[in-house]
Amino acid sequence: MNTLDADGLVLEPQTAAHAPAMFEVLSDPAIYEYENEAPPSLAWLERRFRHLESRQSADGREQWLNWVIRLPDGALAGYVQATVHADGRAAIAYELASRYWGKGLASSSVRAMIDELTRACRATTLTAILKRPNRRSMRLLQRLGFLLASAELHRRLHAEADEWLMLRAASLPAPATRALVFEPAESGDFEALLDLRSEAMRESLQRIGRFDPDRSRARFLASFSPAQTRRILLDGEPVGFFATRPEEGALRMDHLYLHPASQGRGIGAVVLGHVILEADLQALPLRVSALRDSSSNRLYLRHGFRLVEQGDFDNHYLRPRAASR
Secondary structure (H helix, E strand, O other): OOOEEEOOEEEEEOOHHHHHHHHHHOOOHHHHOOOOOOOOOHHHHHHHHHHHOOOEOOOOOOEEEEEEEEOOOOOEEEEEEEEEOOOOEEEEEEEEOHHHOOOOHHHHHHHHHHHHHHHHOOOOEEEEEEEOOOHHHHHHHHHOOOEEOOHHHHHHOOOOOOEEEEEEEOOOOOHHHHHEEEEEOOHHHHHHHHHHHHHHHHHHHHHOOOOOHHHHHHHHHHHOOHHHEEEEEEOOEEEEEEEEEEEOOEEEEEEEEEOHHHOOOOHHHHHHHHHHHHHHHOOOOEEEEEEOOOOHHHHHHHOOOEEEEEOOOEEEEEEOOOOOO
């Protein structure tokens, strides 16, 4: 493991020698508002840190990477850590004493760790799990480009009912996506999402003479599943939604609709990239469909989809599952 620089902080590979100072840090009761509990004793923490010095699981399939955060004055503020799996997924976590919250220290430390995971460990995907009421941690992850994962991935990666699973690619192309947030849809969102869908599709459907509000309502009602639907917010304002579901050995993206005022801003590419990441994590091909004259056809082709079928009005695409590492 390497020692890392994080905007003036130093991330040191964690060892048992750090236990006395970290015992004081981890005894802060504010840390445990939502989960876990303080270490029961210094001896227990020393044993725990000594065990983690192996840097890997007993079967060698997981890397255990732990760093303590050292401040310029020499004090320790907390830790960052990652479990790197054989498939390239790194599950990250972090904790700082409450007196260091709100100072940007966690953001700087996690960013430095992510850079190291990408460069030295060849991590491709990052995940983080947090308790749902923990808005402070949620805001941190959102600022770092993490987005809400699907309900299916919550199940597969064993997130509990009171937890959120957040996901991002290890390398992000642009910081502009940081203002984008996904939120779970609820049954009461139906009318608002129907209106948004109608606005998003109106021009394309009118062009082929198929814009029919009653038919649109009936079709959306037949397919709407709140558990499989995520709302898209940009700077806190709803701009679209999308849905994914399992389908015969594949993942299907059923809907991706953006309000016309939010189209052409790269949001669709961010959403599609996120869904591709979810498909790759599950080793599944990804299926999508689009109206034949929709601009979304170009988006799908740019992202590695191939046209597999054409209907009277729709094109149907498949992106093969990603090759194993």
